Amino acid sequence: xxxxxxxxxxxxxxxxxxxxxxxxxxxxxxxxxxxxxxxxxxxxxxxxxxxxxxxxxxxxxxxxxxxxxxxxxxxxxxxxxxxxxxxxxxxxxxxxxxxxxxxxxxxxxxxxxxxxxxxxxxxxxxxxxxxxxxxxxxxxxxxxxxxxxxxxxxxxxxxxxxx
Numbered sequence: 001x002x003x004x005x006x007x008x009x010x011x012x013x014x015x016x017x018x019x020x021x022x023x024x025x026x027x028x029x030x031x032x033x034x035x036x037x038x039x040x041x042x043x044x045x046x047x048x049x050x051x052x053x054x055x056x057x058x059x060x061x062x063x064x065x066x067x068x069x070x071x072x073x074x075x076x077x078x079x080x081x082x083x084x085x086x087x088x089x090x091x092x093x094x095x096x097x098x099x100x101x102x103x104x105x106x107x108x109x110x111x112x113x114x115x116x117x118x119x120x121x122x123x124x125x126x127x128x129x130x131x132x133x134x135x136x137x138x139x140x141x142x143x144x145x146x147x148x149x150x151x152x153x154x155x156x157x158x159x160x161x162x163x
Contacts, residue, residue, distance in 0.1 A: 001058075002055055002057055004053050004098060018085075040082070044066040051078075053102060064082070067080060067082075067102065067115070075111065076110045076112045076113075085098075
C-alpha cells in the first residue's frame with residue numbers, strides 16, 4: 001500500500017539517492033550525484049515545506065513530489081518542482097498518488113488551478129504519463145539554459161543599442 005506524507009529532514013538522504021538513481025537510469029543528460037541531489041532537495045524543503053510529500057511502501061521511502069507557488073496573471077500556479085520515483089517502483093501508481101496529494105494540497109492551500117513544469121522531450125516516459133493526465137506541451141514556450149559567464153562576456157563585448 002502506498003502512503004503519502006509530508007517530507008521530513010531525515011528523508012533527504014534516501015531521497016537524494018533515489019533522485020540521482022532516476023537520472024542515472026533514464027540518462028537524459030543530467031548527471032546528478034547524491035550530494036547535488038541532496039542540496040536541491042534541501043533547497044526545496046527550506047523553500048516550500050508545505051508542498052513537499054514523500055511516498056512510502058511498507059515503511060520504505062520510494063519517491064517524492066515538491067513544487068512551489070508562483071502568483072501569475074490568472075492566479076496562483078503550482079510551478080517547477082520535482083516528482084520522482086525509485087525506478088523499481090515506477091508504474092505502480094506511486095507518481096499518481098503523489099500527484100493526487102500535491103494537487104489537492106495546492107488547491108486547498110493556495111487556490112491553484114495550473115501546474116507549470118518541465119519534462120524531457122526525448123524520453124517517452126514521463127511525458128506520455130503527463131499527457132495521459134491531460135497536460136499539454138506549450139508550443140509557444142521554449143526552455144532555455146546557458147552559461148552565464150559566456151553570456152556576460154558576450155554582453156560586455158556587445159555594442160550598446162537601443163533596446
